[in-house]
Amino acid sequence: MSELIKFKDVTKTYEVGEKKFKALDKCSFTINKGEFVVILGPSGAGKSTLLNLLGGMDTVTSGKITVNDSIISEYNNKELTRYRAENVGFIFQFYNILPSLTVYENVELVKDIVKKPKNAKTVLKEVGLGEHLNKFPNQLSGGEQQRVAIARAIAKDPDIILADEPTGALDSKTGVEILKLLKKQCDSNNGNNTVIIVTHNTLIADIADRVIRLKNGKVESSTVNRKPKSIDEVKW
Amino acid sequence: MLKRKMLRDIRNNISQYITIFLMVLIGIFAYTGIKAYMLGMDKSAKIYYEENNLQDMDLYGEFDDDDIEEISKMKHVENVSGKISLPSLASHKDNKLSIYYINNNDVSKFYVIDGKKFDIDEKGLWLDSYYADLNNIKVGDKITINYEGYEFKKKVVGLIDVPDLVYYVKDDSEVFPAHKSYGFVYMSVNALDKEIFTKLSGKELDDYEKYIRYSSLLIDLDSKDNRKTFKEKIIELDNVNACFNSEDLLSYDSYQREMDEGKTYVGVFSGLFIFIALLSVVTTMTRVVRKDRTIIGTLKALGYSDIRIAIHYLSYGVFLSIIAAVIGIVLGYFLMGNFFVKMEMEYYVVPNPKAYIDSSTYLVAILVILGVVIATLLSTYKVLIKNAAETLRVERPNVKTTKVNIIERKLFKHLSFSSRWNIRDILRSKARTIMGLVGIVGCMILLVAATGMNDTMKNYLNLEFNIINNYEYKLNLSNYGEDALKELKDKYGDNTSKSQLIEFKYNDDIISNNIFVNDSNSSYRIVDSNDKEIKLKDDGIYITRKLADKYNLKVGDTIEWRILGTNKYYISPIIGLSKDPQNQNIVMTKEYYESLDLEYIPDSLYTNKKVNVGKHIDGVGSIQSIDDISKGINNMLSTMMAMIFLIIFIAILLGTVIIYNMGILSFTEKNYQFATLKVLGFSDKKISKIFIEQNLWVAILAIVIGLPLGYYTLSYIFYAALGDAYDFEAYISLLSYVLSAIGTFVMTMLVSIYLTRKIKKIDMVTSLKGNE
């Protein structure tokens, strides 16, 4: 399988007052195309920071990030915007869907930014929201809201889906449903879609193709799971 | 799709957008309205002057048909119209009429409302249309007129307006036209009766037609630019006593002044309105953008470019302010503009008056919208420059360590917790504090200026009617013999005055002015700048301080002057400065006047005895009662009061919105801190106190700054609005200051208290989590 993402000595420093704080410290790893990746680590380990850098939402202090042979860590603002629009689908812990748009409109929104988005209705049916098209976010449960966010990410038809603790705010049963959706997305398109999930739930590691462990801003390990379990095999 | 978001967001937060909408609407409404009104006054009159051929110049003297013929042939002259004005007023029932005879109507043409055009062979009369309307007189009616005891009955053949009588009053000292009790009549010179001729000339002649002399000529030149050349030639003629440009006409000048006054309102008030409106847009949009922070982050993460996000947030304010601007312009123009123009036309006579709108109005609207754009861009920019990850992160107050020196720190320790909190908070969010401060100061200025305007007018009325004018009736004398005067003096007392047109030298110029010879024994008082009566001395002249200012004169200087139409110059020393709100002129005693070998022939007599205003008295052209004059002025002031109430109302409205906005804004910023305080165990009441205390400080500071600024604004209004002829001092009573301060203060407190309800609603969990 071909190499899709490469982190090389990536460091991210925050300045708090006079002090400098390394949220990421010389992180290096690679991710292949089509992998279902889980990034594990305790709170404050730098998981979100890493995902933000990968999603083109933040810039590195030093080091190099390569995606699809392009060095995105050297992108300017405009290139980053295009990268975010065309290559990445982002899913947040707190869903971040627009409260004043309906379910359908929240997904249809991507028409504004992507040239060839997937049909919003079809995608919403896929995630099981076919019945709720005209509801507003505050009329949905947390799990349903996260599905909207997933539908929005999928509708962009991106190469990479990044999810930052997508199940963090959900009960475990709903969480499983969400994971299934993400896994399904990873397996579609002939296994060419890459999904990267950040979590501190170690159980999720069992279903991943690759597990990257972070601690104190450093990559502890990046291991390939020879035999990932299917979601139903895992006891949640 | 974002458009839909915008529309829904507006609908869901309608109250906050209504404030933006209203602010812009009110600002532009006020500006357009006042501007359309001023422009309407200006243009309506200009069109009227143009179409009805207002004279370019007036010649005064004694002219016969040959003179007219001769002047008509002079270079640049296009038309000449001869006019005889009867020196005293005629009576019709209890009312007064000015009577004019003309030989043609080529200059200052009638605007015929009803009936026929001017016809030299017509024996009937043309009547003032306002007078006719208010007295229910129609074309075809016959009216009986009494001129100095001679009664004649004539048919009304036309109802007219005349461009050189846009403004006309019975007497110069009457400010306010009363169209029901005073009007004008025009007749053909061929309709001038023998009896009238006799009264005019004192001669009884059978072939009197040959001896009719015109008292003035209305001159129409090919171009106004040639007035100077014409004037130089005409002044050489023996029978020309004086020569005036049309701008010097009482009618033209009064109308012009009314407009100048309005122009200052346009500037000062609508400027302030618009400024405050913009301020509230800034605060609201900052708040909206701040609240939408996570959404902006999400949109960024989705791949929206910064520009598109900025445009999206622009669309809120711009969309609303465009609608508001359009409505403001339409309403301002149709409602306010036309309303004020119509209101003015109760006193001024201009046919077809209407409000006008010009490109400056559109420009101002565009500038306001542009202001909204810039304001929104600035507030959006602050969020947009951060990268997406940072935007999405919970906003923590960025605690800058403010460097306070040791002395301050010691002081600091002694302050209460809430004071310390508030000092830190104010230092930390300077921009917001300044914005709120400016808003409240603006509101304070409006209140002080508006209430002060009322005080100034009251002060003026007091000066005019309790100090200067000290009589019940003023008799305007005309055409009297020695005996008649003696009889009048015996009956009504020997308190008289005389006004005399003069010219004085100033550098290389000759300036027209008038002297007021005062022999009224304090019936008409001359006052100094402290409103105290000056006991006039007989060894020189007094000039009003405004005149002194204008021509750099001071006590001890001399003035070289002559009576208009003569060549003998007098040199008089200035022995004092006086103050007069309405006339800037020169004052002297009868004794000094006579010491120059000039004959004192009074033209006014003041009395406190009861006078029958309706009855004709020999030697008296017209009678004014002080009540009429004050009624007229009070009437005019009532329109001003309406304006003042409008301003106060808008000031309060604007002030409330600004303070509300500022409060809401600080709330959004402080949500996190308040939640923390709550978690720490502070009671809602204590937190409310902290919040109110801060707004209180800002309000007090704003009031302190606003008081003097309000005074300066008012002074500027009176200085700029009223021309050289007036000398009004801005006067603001202590009560007005106090009321404005209390008003602003109470308003701030009420809004703050209203806002503290929100403290109870702060949900500690979600506020601290930061993700909404």
Ligand SMILES: Nc1ncnc2c1ncn2[C@@H]1O[C@H](COP(=O)(O)OP(=O)(O)O)[C@@H](O)[C@H]1O
């Ligand atoms: N903007 C910032 N400024 C300062 N410190 C930050 C900022 N963002 C993150 N950090 C710090 O960097 C570390 C890693 O944060 P994060 O990547 O969010 O951790 P997590 O693994 O829980 O997602 C944390 O200690 C956090 O406090």
Ligand SMILES: [Mg+2]
């Ligand atoms: Mg995180």
